[in-house]
Amino acid sequence: xxxxxxxxxxxxxxxxxxxxxxxxxxxxxxxxxxxxxxxxxxxxxxxxxxxxxxxxxxxxxxxxxxxxxxxxxxxxxxxxxxxxxxxxxxxxxxxxxxxxxxxxxxxxxxxxxxxxxxxxxxxxxxxxxxxxxxxxxxxxxxxxxxxxxxxxxxxxxxxxxxxxxxxxxxxxxxxxxxxxxxxxxxxxxxxxxxxxxxxxxxxxxxxxxxxxxxxxxxxxxxxxxxxxxxxxxxxxxxxxxxxxxxxxxxxxxxxxxxxxxxxxxxxxxxxxxxxxxxxxxxxxxxxxxxxxxxxxxxxxxxxxxxxxx
Ligand SMILES: [Zn+2]
Numbered sequence: 001x002x003x004x005x006x007x008x009x010x011x012x013x014x015x016x017x018x019x020x021x022x023x024x025x026x027x028x029x030x031x032x033x034x035x036x037x038x039x040x041x042x043x044x045x046x047x048x049x050x051x052x053x054x055x056x057x058x059x060x061x062x063x064x065x066x067x068x069x070x071x072x073x074x075x076x077x078x079x080x081x082x083x084x085x086x087x088x089x090x091x092x093x094x095x096x097x098x099x100x101x102x103x104x105x106x107x108x109x110x111x112x113x114x115x116x117x118x119x120x121x122x123x124x125x126x127x128x129x130x131x132x133x134x135x136x137x138x139x140x141x142x143x144x145x146x147x148x149x150x151x152x153x154x155x156x157x158x159x160x161x162x163x164x165x166x167x168x169x170x171x172x173x174x175x176x177x178x179x180x181x182x183x184x185x186x187x188x189x190x191x192x193x194x195x196x197x198x199x200x201x202x203x204x205x206x207x208x209x210x211x212x213x214x215x216x217x218x219x220x221x222x223x224x225x226x227x228x229x230x231x232x233x234x235x236x237x238x239x240x241x242x243x244x245x246x247x248x249x250x251x252x253x254x255x256x257x258x259x260x261x262x263x264x265x266x267x268x269x270x271x272x273x274x275x276x277x278x279x280x281x282x283x284x285x286x287x288x289x290x291x292x293x294x295x296x297x298x299x300x301x302x303x304x305x306x307x308x309x
Contacts, residue, residue, distance in 0.1 A: 106304025114276025159234025206252030235278030
């Protein structure tokens with residue numbers, strides 16, 4: 001299974017910054033050590049032209065040359081640096097590469113990404129560029145206009161925070177379906193309208209969550225026919241998360257992942273996934289949740305390879 005990373009480009013953060021930057025390298029190291037079926041590859045940075053499929057040229061320029069206002073950077077939550085801008089591009093590049101690989105192999109991943117709070121002209125909540133949005137638009141362009149219908153993309157966002165940036169970018173686009181399941185009382189406090197929003201109460205547990213997911217997938221299927229799924233497999237619904245406010249167990253999260261991978265596989269819809277958020281009280285727990293996602297993903301990737309082509 002092809003997995004793309006940008007972990008060698010580490011975002012310089014001041015000491016004590018609350019973003020757990022180390023999780024990406026920890027995840028990559030453990031994948032390399034424990035999952036021989038995974039092929040790790042470095043991602044290329046997304047170009048200005050690719051980013052412009054979902055972002056305004058003025059915003060891309062301001063992030064790239066550092067002319068972005070301090071207030072806009074405060075909303076993102078990182079200090080500006082050239083390395084920050086470069087890393088943000090590479091993280092988008094990794095989701096693009098994962099989507100292309102998924103169309104070939106059935107399942108592929110980005111070790112980072114899932115930066116769903118980024119809108120066309122601004123970032124927010126540790127998100128600079130919206131990797132899923134850029135990748136969906138680029139893959140649609142590559143799919144070609146000569147085909148009978150455009151590439152329909154479903155973004156299944158199970159990070160605990162609403163995918164407000166993705167919802168806003170695609171709000172008038174019938175070719176991309178945005179599904180977000182998130183904590184009702186969690187950030188962002190002003191929500192955007194996704195194609196399908198599922199608000200979850202604080203303290204939501206496995207059964208309630210999995211039932212809501214089942215209903216959401218059924219509704220997605222009634223309303224839309226995706227040819228590609230981009231799955232944001234956030235680790236932050238876990239009960240050990242500092243910011244999540246939900247109470248999903250290890251088993252509950254694994255059942256969540258298995259349901260999404262199985263749903264896509266049963267319909268033979270290629271699926272690319274990205275990590276999105278995870279702020280465990282113990283960083284090892286966040287990494288473990290994400291490793292579990294990769295273990296389940298690799299099983300479905302294997303099932304794709306066993307398909308007659
Ligand atoms: Zn999140």
